Amino acid sequence: MNIIFIGGAFWGPNKSKIIANSIGLIQNAADVLQHNYIEGIASNAAVSEIIVLNAVYIGSYPRKYLHPYYTPAIKEQRIEKLKIIDFSFLNLPGIKHISRFNIIFIALLKLLKTKKHSDVIVICYAMHLPFLAAIYLNKLLNKNIRTCLIVPDLPEFMATRSGIKKIPYVISAKIGYAIANKFTYIAVITSGMLEKFNKVKNSVVIEGIASKKNTSSASIRTTDYGRYFLYSGTLDARYGIIEMLNAFEKSSLGNLKLIICGDGDSREHVIARAKKNTQIIFLGQLDRDEVLELQKKAVALLNPRRDVSLFTKYSFPSKIIEYMNSGRPVLMYKLPGIPVEYYNFCYVIDPSDGGLALAMQKLATTPESKLMATGKSAKEFIERYKTPKYQTNKLINLFKDS
16 A cells, blocks of 8 residues: 655754744644654555655745745655655745645656556645645546545634635635545544535544654753643634633632743733733743643643534544643543543533633642542553554555445
């Protein structure tokens, strides 16, 4: 079985370049998930080779990236079964998507000429229209290839837009769904998503994948912060960031602090609250190693997202697996996109008013031995059932059975 994986992950020196030139949010969660998929697929004996056609997911110039043309620091790499090809592209709004479509369409067309089509499976990461269109047109020219779409997010819920600015995204989403429903296979992160792809006969739910090693080499001195709760991830208001800040201040936890890492539309609000309250510490967007180090010392790791919007039906917060893999307890609400098995290994917040503040108060006085036991059980659950090999075997079995 030969896999062609089309995505936008960060590899080696290219990641350092992206971090240095990005303005605002960097797609760290998407990067980690792509690497986990690729690592898991590569570990399966049925897969002989994976070729990654990679056009990185970065923001557009000039608002979110410092350069109008992206050029990778390294264009081609080999890692055991993997051959990774990184592409340059114009990084201007609008034009960027045309550029990305062209490079992937041509690269895939050339690559398929060298392969036995019946043995090739082309995997697309995310509902990114340039990638979807490039694969679909190649499928029309090479009918024997099989195609698979991994859907970590639905396009209509990826950002909040309104008015005339929303129109091109609505059109793009409709085209994307039309193409996606012509794929051979689909992997979604919640069962609720399947209703959006009811024309695809072969599907699997893979809510997330744990990194094989959740360790870091960072030397950040977390003991300087004392005892703290931690939130790391996207700082969007719809994820409950404001409610988390309000609950923390309402809980009156003495010297216990709230550390927040990340970026998003609530960034300025978080900064303002941190200036007024020294118990709230905002560290901005950190390197992943630093975040992992902070997680290991927290009293508890917070996910304040509530079931108050439709998008929670189609969303599994990727931070849940990373949190649980740290060995520290997780505090979260029940959400329709999270499988029920996860609630055996965390603390669940009462959804009534004041529930988060009360939960924080309770955990602040919970003995460390009990916190450690909860964190350990969660880590063991993740290490057994959510590894790259275990989760991607579901996808490989789907390929074999159809």
